[in-house]
Amino acid sequence: MEGQIQPHVHAAVAPAAAHAKGQQHPIKLYLVVWAWLFVLSTCSYLVDYFGLHGSLRWSLILLFMVLKAGLIVAVFMHMAWERLALAYAILLPPVLVLVFVAIMVLESEYTHLLRVLFFATPS
Incomplete structure (x- = not known):
């Protein structure tokens, strides 16, 4: 009995061991984020392409910029898991x-x- 790990102890040790190795995120998550960044960058470009002016232009550009920065901070900088x-x-x-x-x-x-x-x- 001494050489065996009890089931409740094993359940507590397994996540700690996985965390020590490093957490792996699925590649699909990164591909989806890259796709969204591409879509948001395209939308930002289209604001200039369609010739929007004034407050609408700057509001849209800032909105797309904040959304892109949020995605980058959340996923690529791992803030979503902190x-x-x-x-x-x-x-x-x-x-x-x-x-x-x-x-x-x-x-x-x-x-x-x-x-x-x-x-x-x-x-």
């Missing part, structure tokens, strides 16, 4: 920067109005 604390440490700061940029964009017209009112040359 601990939640590590994911928050890496992903939360850029999200907060985007929130602060959005606040600045919303406040920019008010700041511009104040500058026009107080720094305008008297006529």
Whole structure:
């Protein structure tokens, strides 16, 4: 009995041994992600091809860029399989920067109005 591993002990040791070797992901996952990156890049190119202008153009380009970056970070940088604390440490700061940029964009017209009112040359 001493030389045998108990079933409950073997169940706990097997995942640890697999994790020590390194986790292997199926090649299909990477091919699907590459296909999505190709589709998103094509869509980004089509924004320029169709000659979209203004806010729609930049919104679409930024949307496709964020989607592509998210796929790359999640799959190729293995963030989809990391601990939640590590994911928050890496992903939360850029999200907060985007929130602060959005606040600045919303406040920019008010700041511009104040500058026009107080720094305008008297006529």
